[in-house]
Amino acid sequence: MAKLKVSFAPSVRRLPSYLHIIRQAQRNRDYYISGTVIAQELNLEPIQVRKDLAITGIVGKPKKGYPVDDLIAAIERYLGWNNFHNAALIGAGNLGSALIGYQEFQLHGLRIVAAFDTDPAKIAGKVHGVDIFSMDILEDKLRELAVEIAILTVPSPFAQATTEALLRAGVTAIWNFTNVKLKVSDDIVVQREDLSSGYALLSVMMQTKERAAAK
Amino acid sequence: MAKLKVSFAPSVRRLPSYLHIIRQAQRNRDYYISGTVIAQELNLEPIQVRKDLAITGIVGKPKKGYPVDDLIAAIERYLGWNNFHNAALIGAGNLGSALIGYQEFQLHGLRIVAAFDTDPAKIAGKVHGVDIFSMDILEDKLRELAVEIAILTVPSPFAQATTEALLRAGVTAIWNFTNVKLKVSDDIVVQREDLSSGYALLSVMMQTKERAAAK
Structure with a gap:
């Protein structure tokens, strides 16, 4: 990595x-x-x-x-935000939908060109204007759309197998929102996002304040 | 702050x-x-x-x-994750729903006891088992439930006015997912979460790799 x-x-x-x-x-x-x-x-x-x-x-x-x-x-x-990069959302659940709706990313060169899910009720629909495709056609579609970046919001048990499909399709960067440490080769860029990190900061500030008040 | x-x-x-x-x-x-x-x-x-x-x-x-x-x-x-803190979700949209469904938080002493929204279609419903209340009763309900922490996922234009209501109701810590710098007094703890931060890290790693490849 x-x-x-x-x-x-x-x-x-x-x-x-x-x-x-x-x-x-x-x-x-x-x-x-x-x-x-x-x-x-x-x-x-x-x-x-x-x-x-x-x-x-x-x-x-x-x-x-x-x-x-x-x-x-x-x-x-x-x-590198002066250049556009094609990205795909893998897993169109609540978190994925929130990320795709985050308009600021468009200012940052992130062009989300497709979303993927396994839920038949979602497939062929759209989320914030982006087409949702079946995971069955993941590799072909990613290649067709020249996707470089995958935003990974699948359930954790599917994270590693999905990653292997992403790499076969030529994805070189993964923004990983699962709590799995992905096994990838050295030439692949992975940024793992942990929502608990920010909560840890909030918690320490609360603790510091309580300790100060107790003095 | x-x-x-x-x-x-x-x-x-x-x-x-x-x-x-x-x-x-x-x-x-x-x-x-x-x-x-x-x-x-x-x-x-x-x-x-x-x-x-x-x-x-x-x-x-x-x-x-x-x-x-x-x-x-x-x-x-x-x-401070060995103690429970009562928290409320303010804004039950996609991001809020994703946060409330994030099971790891329960291990971290974060007990989300209520959610609030303005959408009549959501009010009186539940999100991941948590009741959704109308924003109209925000202050009373927060006091009744002794909420210390607010998870703020309202649209940015409503962030400051909502914060003022939270403070009147006795909330002392705000986990702020809006892109507004909240004006609060020194005794209030605020942690602002910026989803662009992680994307910036991913971007720099991609740039570093591209520059190395170009050499």
């Missing part, structure tokens, strides 16, 4: 929130935005914001900050 | 995956588990795993590793 330097991950995770704020500045026709303003919006330290943005290769100007248009371009280039 | 030391966040995010692996070792009746084994399972460096686990206050034994039962207890205590 392709690896990312672990120390980079938290910075990369924050880039979409930066992009959100910087796009707002662009809509307000601001030419420059300072790291301090971004930091305030997100409750972060200004030094953290500057370090995070540095990974995209951009450097701010003293007193002025970052040129808004250049900063958006640098982040998008770093993330 | 209550703050967490930023440098801790990535470690806390990884704790649920550790817990998942350690619980598996417990089911296999292993008495000890080594940091190296956990690291291999998750494609991390062993030193990273040891550092992450150290925040829960536990230290491994040389050659043996961590006692499995103690390690689970330490992580659960650190996260």
